[in-house]
Amino acid sequence: FLIGLLGALWLLGSGHGEQQPPETAAQRCFCQVSGYLDDCTCDVETIDRFNNYRLFPRLQKLLESDYFRYYKVNLKRPCPFWNDISQCGRRDCAVKPCQSDEVPVGIKSASYKYSEEANNLIEECEQAERLGAVDESLSEETQKAVLQWTKHDDSSDNFCEADDIQSPDAEYVDLLLNPERYTGYKGPDAWKIWNVIYEENCFKPQTIKRPLNPLASGQGKSEENTFYSWLEGLCVEKRAFYRLISGLHASINVHLSARYLLQETWLEKKWGHNITEFQQRFDGILTEGEGPRRLKNLYFLYLIELRALSKVLPFFERPDFQLFTGNKIQDEENKMLLLEILHEIKSFPLHFDENSFFAGDKKEAHKLKEDFRLHFRNISRIMDCVGCFKCRLWGKLQTQGLGTALKILFSEKLIANMPESGPSYEFHLTRQEIVSLFNAFGRISTSVKELENFRNLLQNIH
Ligand code: FAD
Numbered sequence: 001f002l003i004g005l006l007g008a009l010w011l012l013g014s015g016h017g018e019q020q021p022p023e024t025a026a027q028r029c030f031c032q033v034s035g036y037l038d039d040c041t042c043d044v045e046t047i048d049r050f051n052n053y054r055l056f057p058r059l060q061k062l063l064e065s066d067y068f069r070y071y072k073v074n075l076k077r078p079c080p081f082w083n084d085i086s087q088c089g090r091r092d093c094a095v096k097p098c099q100s101d102e103v104p105v106g107i108k109s110a111s112y113k114y115s116e117e118a119n120n121l122i123e124e125c126e127q128a129e130r131l132g133a134v135d136e137s138l139s140e141e142t143q144k145a146v147l148q149w150t151k152h153d154d155s156s157d158n159f160c161e162a163d164d165i166q167s168p169d170a171e172y173v174d175l176l177l178n179p180e181r182y183t184g185y186k187g188p189d190a191w192k193i194w195n196v197i198y199e200e201n202c203f204k205p206q207t208i209k210r211p212l213n214p215l216a217s218g219q220g221k222s223e224e225n226t227f228y229s230w231l232e233g234l235c236v237e238k239r240a241f242y243r244l245i246s247g248l249h250a251s252i253n254v255h256l257s258a259r260y261l262l263q264e265t266w267l268e269k270k271w272g273h274n275i276t277e278f279q280q281r282f283d284g285i286l287t288e289g290e291g292p293r294r295l296k297n298l299y300f301l302y303l304i305e306l307r308a309l310s311k312v313l314p315f316f317e318r319p320d321f322q323l324f325t326g327n328k329i330q331d332e333e334n335k336m337l338l339l340e341i342l343h344e345i346k347s348f349p350l351h352f353d354e355n356s357f358f359a360g361d362k363k364e365a366h367k368l369k370e371d372f373r374l375h376f377r378n379i380s381r382i383m384d385c386v387g388c389f390k391c392r393l394w395g396k397l398q399t400q401g402l403g404t405a406l407k408i409l410f411s412e413k414l415i416a417n418m419p420e421s422g423p424s425y426e427f428h429l430t431r432q433e434i435v436s437l438f439n440a441f442g443r444i445s446t447s448v449k450e451l452e453n454f455r456n457l458l459q460n461i462h
Contacts, residue, residue, distance in 0.1 A: 026458035032292035042350035067323040074163040074170040079385035092183040093388035097171035106326025160380040160403030181259030185388035203238045247301030250294040251447040258450040307352040308405035313342045401440020404433040
């Protein structure tokens with residue numbers, strides 16, 4: 001109806017009653033989502049081809065493996081910013097945690113990951129959970145490195161406030177059984193979260209209004225112009241920060257439109273693409289140009305995570321690194337698949353150049369990086385205020401994944417000690433970080449693939 005109404009308004013507005021609106025629905029969503037991305041040398045079409053045909057299918061396979069499907073998360077952490085979180089109570093917001101016997105012992109128990117000798121040092125090695133996994137037959141040299149890692153405090157590198165996974169409230173969740181999709185979480189509660197994120201954590205002064213903000217009244221074209229001239233005036237890092245968050249927001253909204261609750265009977269629920277929902281969020285006319293801009297931000301986020309994965313390849317190439325679940329054959333196959341994916345990613349010709357970030361005057365760059373890190377950490381804490389558990393789960397996972405990507409891109413240890421040529425034993429990632437990094441990228445990769453599906457579905461609609 002809305003689309004028809006718009007078409008009619010266009011005809012009236014144009015003053016040429018006999019003309020037809022010039023574009024298809026697909027063009028209205030996607031015509032600006034092509035060509036080069038701002039602040040990058042990469043274009044949308046190259047990403048589409050690379051992702052949809054070369055990466056997406058293999059990544060999906062990897063994410064179905066035991067190592068990647070079980071994510072430990074504390075969904076009961078209190079919101080640190082306000083008290084009145086109303087739990088939405090919707091059935092589609094529920095998260096079903098794993099029973100203790102569902103999760104492979106190799107994933108649950110840190111002690112299974114090490115040799116007997118290393119187990120004797122379990123006190124010191126307890127935190128070696130951080131490592132992701134270490135081979136059972138560690139060489140002496142590697143064992144020393146393990147202890148060095150475990151003693152090392154990397155909090156200054158972290159862009160996220162990670163859950164304490166030792167807490168009794170932290171539980172394993174099977175991500176395949178709790179997929180990200182439409183939950184019905186919407187309205188003022190959801191807006192409040194997005195609003196706090198954009199208004200208080202994206203370097204934006206209060207006087208600059210976000211276009212179409214549902215919690216601000218009396219907005220018009222002039223606010224939009226002020227907003228974009230403010231954004232363009234920002235330094236590249238702060239602009240990137242906004243675009244990453246907006247890209248994440250767009251990705252979440254693509255998913256809920258692609259896995260929408262289409263039909264419900266007492267026997268079953270039918271999930272699928274809701275074209276109207278997608279158009280309302282991304283159609284250039286319906287969103288006064290905002291939708292296509294948001295989709296471009298999604299591609300920007302894709303590029304950032306892609307670059308982080310290419311950069312961290314040497315960490316995963318270390319011979320002692322395993323995707324440890326306790327099933328030796330499966331673990332080896334998974335590692336092969338993981339390396340295949342990472343090599344494919346490394347071969348991508350138009351990687352984002354992170355060296356343009358935090359460059360220039362050392363003191364200023366340091367301060368800017370610290371601000372960037374603290375703002376992002378704050379956003380990871382806001383996820384504990386999301387009133388729908390399913391949205392909270394995926395919100396936490398995706399912010400942790402993006403935070404891990406930023407840690408990889410900007411860690412001094414990685415820069416100093418892990419040139420592309422060789423592995424470093426100072427830089428490390430926990431299993432939580434590894435699982436969230438790949439799953440978060442899997443979400444963005446799925447969004448890019450879904451955009452192709454929506455483009456096809458919208459092709460013949462006016
Ligand atoms: P919203 O998406 O709530 O956006 C609010 C306002 O922000 C918009 O009016 C617009 O002005 C602006 N905006 C919208 N998109 C962008 C963008 N990409 N960039 C910049 N500005 C933008 N719902 C589900 O069904 N399933 C989920 O898994 C899910 N996960 C969520 C996770 C989090 C962390 C949050 C906060 C919400 C989640 N939601 C989820 C809710 C969903 O994101 C929307 O908030 C909800 O569908 C209402 O949408 P809306 O059209 O009112 O605008």
